[in-house]
Amino acid sequence: MHDIRLLRDDPAAFAAALARRGTAFDTEAFGALDAERRKAAQETEAAQAERNRLSKDIGKAFSSGDRAGGEAMQAEVARLKQVIADGDAREAEVAAALSAQLAEIPNLPYPDVPEGADEDGNVIVKHWGEPTAFAFPAKEHDELGKRLGMDFDAAGTVSGARFVYLKGTLARLNRALGQFMLDHQTQAQGYTEVVPPVLVREEALFGTGQLPKFADDLFQTTDGRWLIPTAEVSLTNYVREQILGEAELPLRFTALTNCFRAEAGAAGRDTRGMIRQHQFEKVEMVSIVTPDQSEAEHERMTLAAESVLEALGLPYRRMLLCTGDMGFTARRTFDLEVWLPGQQRYREISSCSTCGDFQARRMNARYRPAGETKGTKFLHTLNGSGLAVGRTLVAVMENYQTAEGAIRIPEVLRPYLGGLAAIEPA
Template sequence: MLDLKWIRENPDALDRALTNRGGEPLAAKLIELDKSRRAAITELQELQTKRNEASKKIGEKKRAGEDAEAEIAEVARLKSRLGELEEEEAKAGEALDELLAGIPNLPDADVPVGPDESANEEVRRWGEPKDYGFEPKQHFELGEALGGLDFETAGRIAGSRFTILRGPLARLHRALAQFMVNLHTEEHGYLEVIPPYLVRGETLYGTGQLPKFGEDLFRTTDDRWLIPTAEVPLTSLPAGQLLEEGEFPWRVTAWTPCFRSEAGAAGRDTRGMLRQHQFDKVELVSITLPEQSEEEHQRMTACAEKVLQLLELPYRTVVLSTGDMGFGARKTYDIEVWLPGQEAYREISSCSNCGDFQARRMNARYRPAEGGQPRFLHTLNGSGVAVGRALIAVMESYQQADGSIVVPEALRGYMGGLERISADA
């Protein structure tokens, strides 16, 4: 949610930012709606004062035995006009709120301008793709041959975009998640949280998923929603609260299932585990003071990168362009892991600084230590990392010519010492 006062003072900057994000200029429409609402409020207050004065005069005249018909008629007229103004103010306010709710966050000044992912800029690379000496297979070929990935049975049970994991591959998936949670809690200073997997609509509104992205979510019959990411409940921890400056930063992490309808992904990544309705992710969320958020963004991205470094998976980090960023982000780094089977880098983590955009929507504020008016907090979120995609990367990167998969050193303690997954394991 953007600050209306800032919009009134910076209409050109708003329109430029929206245009850079591929949207339409909206400043004039917002300002006009705001003017209408404010004018209705001002007239309401003036007429309420007049009505009160007229009502007082009626009482005085009646007590004095004088005729008060003119004042009674004036009160009736004012009452009718007040009703009209209340309706005008409500309609203008609803239209303004609806428009504001659909406006994305404004990009930072150093975010590359461009229409889509083609304008993303690479920041750094780590590791080099290896030469296997044979044609690497994709994860679904490896997993099906090992008997550890079963898409057919999952399809019969739940439909498309679901997977059943079995045996050592199921354990490898769990090992990856445990490894990530332990790393982030023991070495990176995050507090582990087990949040609700179902949330209310207002919670999704606060983090920016509603109303714009409702079709991408799963809704229950009692009007709750399955979380698309643990970002939603974790970021909402300070919602509606006024907290003390000295408490921050907060750093929390959670390993949860995530549920997405993938409504806009028809025909994309239909084979394998890359794009599922249900998947696991280890999420990182930071709640900070405004002056801390830029440094925290770099820190969070480094924490996610460390996962891939310890797993010895080559990756690159890119900063997303204005046309490729998520709705609530003002700046995003994507970490893309190398998948030998696809011969391509694919996203495995997005780390975003949302500034005060989400905090405004959920009214999360802090009281400055030096006094003064409460201020909005800043929120950041990132995958630390997507567990299923990490499994894909490990399977493809550690595959052998015979179709077996070597277990990375970092995970062997979670695998009971198992060093290799093969068809007879």
């Protein structure tokens, strides 16, 4: 959510910043609606002041014997009461319309974000590692998985498309990846592990920006709750409607959860394999910081995600997303893309975003600066994947495959698998 003063003080600059994202904004229409709300509020305040004045004078009129004057003032007070009620209703109606418009406006990109319409406008920031090459034709993970315990057909009969069964040692490797990521983020990167709810209220999804705009990409339960598309929702909303002390910050949370996405906008994309599933596991990182901490925290969080890929020996590149490819709540986003030799391309495995105070305003999450007893400021929030477990499993399978179809286990994962060095095909 934006501070409405930005739109009032310099609507042209606000519209220009949004235009960089390819989003049009009618400043005149918004300004007219805002003016209407303020006019309704001013008229209501004037009517309240007049009613209060007349209410005091009614008694004086009757006491002095001016019965006609007193009755006239009583009639005027009754009329003003209705004027106030109508004015309050109109102000509330216009305010709701303004809030609805604000809720649909994406965050403004930072000046250093490159302008572009889609992923073709993204910029490579760095590479780590050389793309894995083999002396044999590399296979994709779904082909390798057929002999290792990956079953899409059985999942299809139970749940439909975009689901999978993992069995045996492959399931154990998947579990090891999630455990390793949690241990790494808590022990090496200083995040606090959290076990959060995966069912949340509508207000929580509004707070982190998934609602109302992206309802089609979510799953809703019969009692009106929603399944989280990412633990960002639960972790960020931990501070909703709170006022924290500056000494409590920064807060850094991490969680391994199941995530659920309808993938409404991905029809026909990645229909094979585990890249784009309705249900998947992810280790999420969330930081709650003061405004002056958020810039450094974005780099810190991105490095924390990269360190997992480096520990696993997976080649990757960091991308700075352009204005047209960023998420709704982000001011800047770094995507990490891991090399998949089976596909012979880099694929996204983590997305780390800084949101400024955009989410905090939607959640009414604030802090009180040190040494101050009055006044609060909105927090800054950041979120990132550290990492998507299923996609990391895909990357390990493809980068550590052998000509015989086995999967070598990265060294850092072997303690989680009892020292196992490889998964052999059945």
